[in-house]
Amino acid sequence: MRISYNAPVTLTFSLLAGLILLLDSTVLPGITLGLFAVGPSMNPANPLDWVRLFSHVLGHSGWDHLMSNISFILLLGPILEEKYGSGNLLIMFLVTALITGLLNVLLLSSGLLGGSGIVFMMIMLTSLVNFRAGEIPLTFIAIIVLYISRELIQAFSSDEVSQFAHLIGGATGSLFGFLRPKRGK
Numbered sequence: 001m002r003i004s005y006n007a008p009v010t011l012t013f014s015l016l017a018g019l020i021l022l023l024d025s026t027v028l029p030g031i032t033l034g035l036f037a038v039g040p041s042m043n044p045a046n047p048l049d050w051v052r053l054f055s056h057v058l059g060h061s062g063w064d065h066l067m068s069n070i071s072f073i074l075l076l077g078p079i080l081e082e083k084y085g086s087g088n089l090l091i092m093f094l095v096t097a098l099i100t101g102l103l104n105v106l107l108l109s110s111g112l113l114g115g116s117g118i119v120f121m122m123i124m125l126t127s128l129v130n131f132r133a134g135e136i137p138l139t140f141i142a143i144i145v146l147y148i149s150r151e152l153i154q155a156f157s158s159d160e161v162s163q164f165a166h167l168i169g170g171a172t173g174s175l176f177g178f179l180r181p182k183r184g185k
Contacts, residue, residue: 007078009077009086010073011077013115013118014074014077017060017066017069020058020060021066024059032059033059033113036052036055037056037112039052039111040104040105042105053097053098053101054097056112056113058115059113060114061113069116073115073118076123076125080122080129092173095172097118099168100165100168100172116166116169117166118169119169120169120173121172121176123147124147124170125173125174125176128177128178131177131178131180140177148167
């Protein structure tokens with residue numbers, strides 16, 4: 001029996017996020033905020049600001065933040081990679097990162113880091129895995145009701161969690177689920 005690298009996008013994302021936090025907490029303090037966080041504004045002429053629009057999903061504020069995101073990513077990722085293919089899931093990760101990063105810069109006055117938008121994209125996408133034309137799964141409706149209610153209630157707390165990224169991630173996951181990309185590696 002051998003161990004297989006069964007979900008390359010999921011596993012690579014998780015390993016990179018862990019490595020970045022490890023480096024930040026040991027030999028390269030500040031790397032997370034320097035390279036893996038979106039600020040409240042951006043300079044379109046600065047190429048690094050464009051990179052951060054994608055890389056912010058790999059940065060995390062601490063081990064608890066990382067573990068809560070990675071546990072969901074590792075749970076849902078293999079299912080989604082099997083259903084949609086690694087290439088399509090990578091595109092979904094990149095699109096979700098870009099949309100949450102851009103909207104954060106354009107609409108909010110706070111920074112953004114972490115994979116929560118990716119997690120909520122995956123939650124919504126997973127609830128639509130068995131979506132068929134002409135049907136909306138009841139599980140999808142239940143997740144939407146629970147998810148939006150929770151995020152709206154928590155939006156009024158001062159917990160430094162970006163409910164905005166959660167909602168945008170969930171919206172992109174729903175959109176991907178309804179568009180149903182064809183499976184591909």
